[in-house]
Amino acid sequence: MIDDATTPEHETASWVTGVLAALQAAVLSLAVVVLPAVAVFVATSADPGNESTSWPAAVVTGAGLWLLAHGVPLVTAGSVVSVIPIGLTALAVLACYASARRTAQRTWSALGAAVGTYVLVTVLVVLLAGFAGAAQLGSAVLGGLGVAGLGAGAALLSTADRPDLPQWWGALERVPASARLGARAGLAAVAMVVAVASLLVLAWVFMGRSRSMDVVTALDVTGFDAAALALGQSTLVPNVVLWAVSWVAGPGFAVGSGSHFAPTDVVMGPMPVFPILGAMPAESLPGAFWLLGPAAVAAAGALAALLVRRAAERWRDVGLAGLTIGLTAGASTAVLMDLAGGSAGPGRMAEIGADPLVVGLVVGGEVAVGALLLLVLAHPTTRRGVTTGWRRLRRGDAKEDATDAPGEPTARTALTPRTARTARTSRTAPSPVSAPSVPSPPSAPAIPAPPVPSPPGPDASPPAVLGGGARGGAADAAEPDADERDGTDGPAASR
Structure with a gap:
């Protein structure tokens, strides 16, 4: 200094x-x-x-x-x-x-x-x-x-x-960072909306070039007069761009009392003899296409909110940043609308432009909605919740796939004791494919030993007949039960 x-x-x-x-x-x-x-x-x-x-x-x-x-x-x-x-x-x-x-x-x-x-x-x-x-x-x-x-x-x-x-400038440092950055983001959002409106005006000029040429022909200007007219019109191009901002946001604007240019309706009327005014939109947008304009304003607010994302770690900062972005965008838009409009002469030309208060409120609200939506989605709590829910959803899908896999019993299947024994036996016994059976060599026939006679006693009972008697019958009857307890059906099952 x-x-x-x-x-x-x-x-x-x-x-x-x-x-x-x-x-x-x-x-x-x-x-x-x-x-x-x-x-x-x-x-x-x-x-x-x-x-x-x-x-x-x-x-x-x-x-x-x-x-x-x-x-x-x-x-x-x-x-x-x-x-x-x-x-x-x-x-x-x-x-x-x-x-x-x-x-x-x-x-x-x-x-x-x-x-x-x-x-x-x-x-x-x-x-x-x-x-x-x-x-x-x-x-x-x-x-x-x-x-x-x-x-x-x-x-x-x-x-x-x-x-x-x-020194008084240092008092601004006491303002929360989310509010200070929110003011900058609000101005950035307005700049992006103005850029979108500029592209729209270029499209209007291209589509209305025939009407503008008709105005130039009717004025019959040539040479130096045409150059002066072009220079005068160039000073009004920013006004038309700001009118297009109100068109994009939704409320629309007027060029003379009784006229109205908006995405939902167009009411034409006599206008001043300026070739650039021949580029005004002649038709409204069909169906719900008029929502593209407010969506573009909200998208501008969301992009501007990226400047505040790191400073909005707490929910209080999220609300403060979104409110500051909306207020800054709305106030600056209202000032620009007031500068771009006014009176252009007597009679119906006393009303040109858009209503600053209405356009400011609409633009501020749309920008705030887009900014808050991005800040809420980008908040750490929201991201953790989305990540946790996604992981739970993936684990649930994996469990369901494992439960519904073929060849495996489900948790709802009831197993009987015999079915359980059969399943255990089938898992322990080698299958014909994995363990092929090898024929065993024939064993030598067993030679029965000669019976040793015992001296008969006085109370000796007659010798038991082979394969008969009560004990033999009982033993034979008990053999199948033992086989059933082992989970087999006798010799055939062992083979």
């Missing part, structure tokens, strides 16, 4: 550099408007219809357009023109930025001198042009502050040697 008190005597004071920068910016932006007006007068001075027009009138007309770019309404023949040509306003802001960047020193005194000088020049132009009403003077002060403040302030703060911020 350069200290004004310690500035060497041979160097120019910082406030002087600010004054010079403001004068350069005002003269440059005035010349861009006044010189073409004078050139048009010179080119058409030979026309008998312009005999009563003098070159000072051309200068006043050019100065009036310059003031209109600063928000000063023009009052001519009892009618009020308040539609700001935003293209000229952007040109004035750019002139202030370039002049301050090149000439002014990086001090707060230079910035204050630049803004103050520019406001004085704006008021002086109002007085010299004859627009000395109270409303015009107040608008000149506000417009000069806005244009010079944006241009020179951006030049001062965008350099590496910018001055130290004031």
Whole structure:
């Protein structure tokens, strides 16, 4: 930061550099408007219809357009023109930025001198042009502050040697990070919506090129007049882009009382003779295609919320960030709609543009919905819940596949004792494929031993007959039961 008190005597004071920068910016932006007006007068001075027009009138007309770019309404023949040509306003802001960047020193005194000088020049132009009403003077002060403040302030703060911020600026650090980042994300969302509207206007111009050519033919302009008309129309292109923002969001806009251009309905009416207005949409969107516009605005809010995702780790921060994004987007859109609309003349031309309050509320709500949706889905709690549910679902599918596998008994199958023994035997016994049977060699026939006679006793019972008697019958009867307990059916089963 350069200290004004310690500035060497041979160097120019910082406030002087600010004054010079403001004068350069005002003269440059005035010349861009006044010189073409004078050139048009010179080119058409030979026309008998312009005999009563003098070159000072051309200068006043050019100065009036310059003031209109600063928000000063023009009052001519009892009618009020308040539609700001935003293209000229952007040109004035750019002139202030370039002049301050090149000439002014990086001090707060230079910035204050630049803004103050520019406001004085704006008021002086109002007085010299004859627009000395109270409303015009107040608008000149506000417009000069806005244009010079944006241009020179951006030049001062965008350099590496910018001055130290004031102490009150440090109070912003106490604001939660989610709110601070949410404000930036809201502006980013509006920028994305404006980009979408710009593409839409290009499509409108392409589809309505025949109507625009009919307007040019009806005006019968050639040569220098055609160039002046094209230059004048270029200053209104940003206005049409901002009107397209209201069309994308849903509420729509008007070009004259009684007309309405929206995705759901189109009501045409007499419009000013400007070729660019021939590009207005002639038909509404069929069916539910009009929902694509609000969906695009919500998608812009979701993309902008990516800037806040890391700062919204708590649910409180999620709500604060979503609310800040929506409020910033809605407020900035309302300001832009107010600048782009107004009055363009008497009668039905007193209403041009969109309702700032309605469009601001709609855009802010749609952006907030998209931002909150992304922040909720990207929250760690939500991600953990989705991951856990997916894992449980996959485990459940794996268990179901294992339960329904062929050849395996299910948990609902009831096994009887005999079926269980048979299953165990079938699992233990070798199958013919895995263990082929090998024939065993024939065994030698058993030679029965000769019976040894026992001396008969007095109570000796007669010898038991082979295969007969009570014990033999009982033993034979018990053999099948033993086989059943072993899970076999006798010798045949063993083979």
